[in-house]
Amino acid sequence: MRRLEQAPWIPNEDVWQRILFACAEQSLRNRLMVTLAYDGALHREELVQLDGGDFEHAHRLIHLRAETTKFQRAREVAFGVTSSQLFLAYLNERRGMFGRIDGPLFRSASNPNYGKPLGPSTWSKTVKGIARRAGAAGLSTHTLRHLRLTDLARADWPIDQIAQYAGHRDLATTMRYIHLSGRELAARLHRASASVQQDRKNLLAALAAVR
Numbered sequence: 001m002r003r004l005e006q007a008p009w010i011p012n013e014d015v016w017q018r019i020l021f022a023c024a025e026q027s028l029r030n031r032l033m034v035t036l037a038y039d040g041a042l043h044r045e046e047l048v049q050l051d052g053g054d055f056e057h058a059h060r061l062i063h064l065r066a067e068t069t070k071f072q073r074a075r076e077v078a079f080g081v082t083s084s085q086l087f088l089a090y091l092n093e094r095r096g097m098f099g100r101i102d103g104p105l106f107r108s109a110s111n112p113n114y115g116k117p118l119g120p121s122t123w124s125k126t127v128k129g130i131a132r133r134a135g136a137a138g139l140s141t142h143t144l145r146h147l148r149l150t151d152l153a154r155a156d157w158p159i160d161q162i163a164q165y166a167g168h169r170d171l172a173t174t175m176r177y178i179h180l181s182g183r184e185l186a187a188r189l190h191r192a193s194a195s196v197q198q199d200r201k202n203l204l205a206a207l208a209a210v211r
Contacts, residue, residue, distance in 0.1 A: 009138035010147045010179050022133035028093055029106060030126055032086040034144065036062070040077035041148040041166055043070050044120045044141040050105045052091070060084055064167075075167045149177040 011019060023034050037047050040062055049068040056063065060081075066074040079087075097115075098107055104117035124141055131139035145166075152162050163174040 008142070008146050008177075008179070010143060010150055011136060011139070015134070015136050016147075018134040019130065019136055019139060022130045025133070026126070026130065027109070028086065028090050029109070030130075032083065032090045033106060033123065033126075034130075035083040035086060036079055037141070037144040038148050039079040039083050040064075041145045041152075042077070043145065044123055045070065047141075048104065048106055048118050048120050048123055051103060052105050054105075055079075055087070057084065057087075069167055071167050071169065073167055073169075075164070077165060146177050146179065149174070150179050153178045 023031055026034070033047060036042060036050070037044075040046075042064075046064055046068055050062070051065075054063050054065065055061070060079050060083075062077050062079060064075050064077065066072050069075065094105075094107065097109065101107075101115070106118040108114060108116050108118055108122065120141075127139060127141050131137060149162055149166055152165065153159075157165075159171055159174060159178075162178070163169075163171050166174055166177065168174045
């Protein structure tokens, strides 16, 4: 029997606003994790294994080490101004709480795991809490990755570049991450059709220019 595959959920703009309002009530660490997860389209495991040395602040890049990625392939992703600001603030807070420690960037601030690296399951619980506060039942740690890759498609990134950003080997995998709405697809079709029609008109007009 054919298996029906349902497209993963991503928030519309209203729900995204609610999610961000709920995130604003979170700790500095959690806010940074949300922005980095979105900016870099990061898997949960990639996020919690980030190290301070993975960041190139001059160019706002994250160098993801092969051993931390799902597909065992090193890649580079970008982070935005908000993430940069939160990162510096979190480093100051982290230093005050735990001192200077190497290794994973994100640490637990609760007993009995105080100062220990944050695990994937803890991050999942945090996102579930944000989902409850935002009234966004479909929100998961993977939603931010889907949303980011969809937003790159909305910004007219070529599919091969989106695949590279996501760390995908197969473009078919990337296509499953991109969820443009019917209105967005229709608008793109209208723009493409208008462009084609104008090109045809220009070619026909060239006939009139022949003397």
